Each structure stands twice: as structure tokens, then as C-alpha cells.
Amino acid sequence: MSDPQPSVAPIERRVDAVEAVLATHGHRPSEFVVEATKTADERWVPENGARIVARAWTDPAYRARLLANGKAAAAELGFELPRHHRHLVFLEDTPDVHNVICCTLCSCTAFTIIGLPPDWYKDFDYRARVVRESRTVLKEMGLDLPPEVEIRVWDTTADTRYVVLPLRPRGTDGWSEERLASLVTKDAMIGVARIAAPARSS
């Protein structure tokens, strides 16, 4: 009989072990964890993408530049991509076309623009199904598209990153860019939601 397998170490202890290895090799991981967590919490937020979308809704010349070169247009507003994301494509929704992004192989997103991907985006159900059953999956997630709307799914299999440029909701004429930006969600920039027209206020 062979020896029984030792039980798997708790995940926190496995993280400790990896951190210790990196520390032994002089990489100062504890300082980096603080810095990286702060960056993720404060700088990689969906408000970045929301500002880009709101600018595209209000400035036709910016919209044209954004659709021609997403990376350069994002940089105009001060938003950068990691070095390995060399190309950023904004996908224009129209009344007849709806775009939705995914990463069937893992979890790739333009995380500096829309924030880190949500749990469900990285989960197996979304990854397996959205490419094959897009209309059904979107409906289950609360987005029941009319049958005449063409669905375009974008699978992020390379380091080109995609962001959906959603339709501007009706009832927002004359709104400031800042107020428009407050309507734009991470879900809308992934493409699993359309942005609802705001409720009329008195």
C-alpha cells in the first residue's frame, strides 16, 4: 500500500507559499500586493469606459476616432492599456446590431477600461454557452432582444481587446457628458445589458 496522499493545503497557505518564494528571490511581494490592489480598486474601474462612451455619444468626431482606433481615443482621455494589449476595438451597437464580448478560453477583458471581469464572465456557464446560445443566454440574463436584431459575439482569444459602445438611451437629450456617463455600466460595455432610458423625473 502506498502512503495516503497528504491533504491539500488551504488556499490561503498556498498563496503564502508563493508569496514567500517571490520574497526569497527579492521581488518584495507584500509591497506589490498593496500597490496592485490599490491600482485595481481605484484605477481599473468601469467609470473609465463610461467616460469614453459618454464622450462618443456627445462628440461625433470623437466617436469616429474611437471606432477607428480605440487605443488612441482612450489615451486622449488619459486611459492606458497594459503593454500586451496592443489593440482596442470599440464595437458599435445600432438599433439593428447588438454586440457582446466573452473569453471562452479564460477571462480576457479590457480591464483597465471596464474594470476587472465579473465572476460570471469568468465562470464556465457563460464561457461555454454565450458563443453558441447567445440569444438564449442574453434573455436569461434579462436582455430579451427583438428577433430582427443581429447578435455579434466577440471571443477574446488574442490580446486585442473589445468594448461594446452601447446605444445612447432615449430621453437623454441635452444631458451633460458626466450625467450620461453615470448611466453606463460594466454589463452594458460587456454587452449583456442595454442601457435603459432614464425614468422621467418631475
Next chain:
Amino acid sequence: MDGIHDLGGKQGFGRVRHSPNGPPFHAEWEKRANALYGLAVRAGILNMDEYRHAIERMTPRHYLSASYYERSLTGLATLLVEKGLVTPDELERLAGGAFPLASASAPGRTNAVDAPRFRVGDRVVVRNEHVAGHVRMPAYIRGKRGVVVGESPPYPFPDAHAHGVAADDEPTYDVRFATSELWPNAADDAFVHVGVFRSYLLPVP
């Protein structure tokens, strides 16, 4: 590799557990795991293709039962061992228990010698290839026909870059496939766009 990670189009999965505006992290260790892989990339210990492939090499049972950040940590730890920064025994001593790692890698490959260039509008077919090492061609497009709708700047070729094999950078093409081509009579009607490396494509004769 035809690994468990290659999930696109697999059947039997359920409803998406959608949580609008959910936080990206749920525990302190997840933030640390995420930061540590970022540190390893920044320090030049590993590149993104090596990291992705290390996760893909997890045994299917482990891959499917691990959370996202456990998969990330397992990929990172596997590469620290393979690159000689630590031994499995030392990792387990530090962790105080077993530390499951990913399986060994198959060899990588360099660019296709006969890879043509394409332009927007070209009709293309994905090569019918089964690649033992890292590859960024999801299985659901293998052998399928589509149309080029976009081109990216050149990127490191993943099949080589994940394995320390020399290769030229090459562009990816955004290729548009109809779901009726990918899963005839067995999918919702839609178009799927995939970023496909030049070496994976041939012109439609």
C-alpha cells in the same frame, strides 16, 4: 492542446450566475493571488502565454473544481517550479500540505512557414490542426470558414511564446463566423467573431 479550458460551445452547462455590479474579489487571498501573478509578469519571471498555458495544463478535475483565483495561483506556482525558483517539496513545506500543480507541457511550435497575409473581406478557413502545446485557436472554429473583418498589430505567437520557442510576431485577424457554420442546426442564429493568429488560417480556395 485540446484541454478542458477550451469551453466554447460545450453543452450541459447551466444558467449564468449573473450578479450585476458584484465585486471582483471576495477574499483577501484572491487579491494577493491576482497581484502575485502580475508581479511575476512584471518581474520578467513569466509571460502571459506561459501563464495561460500553465492554467490550461491543470488536470481537468482540478481545473473544474478550482475557483478562478485558485487556477491563477496554480498556474503561477507551476511556472515558479518549472523555472527553477522553487521545488514542489519546498512549496508543500511552505504551504504546510499538498500543493497540486499543473501537468507538464508538450513542446511548442513556431509560425507556419506558408502563412499568407489577409485583408478585410477575405474568406478564410481555419486549419484543421491539433496542437499539443499552447494554442489560442478555440476548438469550435477548427476547420470552419469565415470572413476577415479586422486586423490587429503583430503580437507574439502564443504557440511559441508559451514555450520559449523563437518565432516572429504575427497579426491576428478578427474572423466572423456564422453559428450555422460552427454548429449547423444546433445553435442560436448569430455571428461569432474570433481573434485568429495568421498561422491558424488558410485562404478559402
